[in-house]
Amino acid sequence: MSFNLKAVLFDLDGVLVHSPLDLPAIKRELFGDASVFIIEGIEALPPHEREEKNRILLQRELEAAADANIDPDVDELFSWIESRSLKKGIITRNCREAVNLIAGNHCVDFGVIIAREDAPPKPDPGSVLAACRILEVDPVDCVMVGDYLFDIEAGKNAGCRTVFLETDKFKHLEPDADAKIGSLGELIDVLERWMEE
Numbered sequence: 017m018s019f020n021l022k023a024v025l026f027d028l029d030g031v032l033v034h035s036p037l038d039l040p041a042i043k044r045e046l047f048g049d050a051s052v053f054i055i056e057g058i059e060a061l062p063p064h065e066r067e068e069k070n071r072i073l074l075q076r077e078l079e080a081a082a083d084a085n086i087d088p089d090v091d092e093l094f095s096w097i098e099s100r101s102l103k104k105g106i107i108t109r110n111c112r113e114a115v116n117l118i119a120g121n122h123c124v125d126f127g128v129i130i131a132r133e134d135a136p137p138k139p140d141p142g143s144v145l146a147a148c149r150i151l152e153v154d155p156v157d158c159v160m161v162g163d164y165l166f167d168i169e170a171g172k173n174a175g176c177r178t179v180f181l182e183t184d185k186f187k188h189l190e191p192d193a194d195a196k197i198g199s200l201g202e203l204i205d206v207l208e209r210w211m212e213e
């Protein structure tokens with residue numbers, strides 16, 4: 017079956033951006049337990065506790081965003097995406113304010129941004145589908161790239177092809193992705209191969 021690539025969707029943290037965002041530390045600060053997923057953990061709290069936890073989370077996210085760096089391969093990758101007239105976007109469980117701060121500080125255009133305020137967060141495919149709707153592309157013509165299970169699950173369940181970026185942080189994971197890469201720069205080769213199908 018031929019593949020008509022129209023858009024590339026990215027997870028933000030650990031993929032396009034590297035920052036001191038320490039999720040296990042935030043989980044311990046919020047819940048005293050690093051095994052609780054942050055968004056779901058806050059959602060499960062009584063309303064009066066949610067506000068305080070969300071405030072702490074936002075503060076930690078903005079601190080990390082202020083110190084974030086863009087992956088060195090992003091420049092070349094985004095130029096390639098543009099040269100092929102493809103669309104792009106990010107799907108993140110991070111907040112919109114942090115994304116905007118990073119985009120502004122580094123003058124980078126991430127394309128469509130779906131943050132956790134915008135759609136049901138990954139692994140729910142709703143966030144990926146929301147990006148596809150805005151970009152006016154069919155999910156089967158899209159690739160979702162991420163470094164965590166939720167990215168691959170969300171992409172797969174939305175109907176996208178998926179690429180897992182293997183990092184030291186999540187090296188132990190074995191997601192059911194269509195391709196695996198060791199650095200963002202390797203993505204161009206994968207996409208060019210798929211475009212030739």
Ligand SMILES: [Mg+2]
Nearest residue numbers: 027029030163
């Ligand atoms: Mg990530």
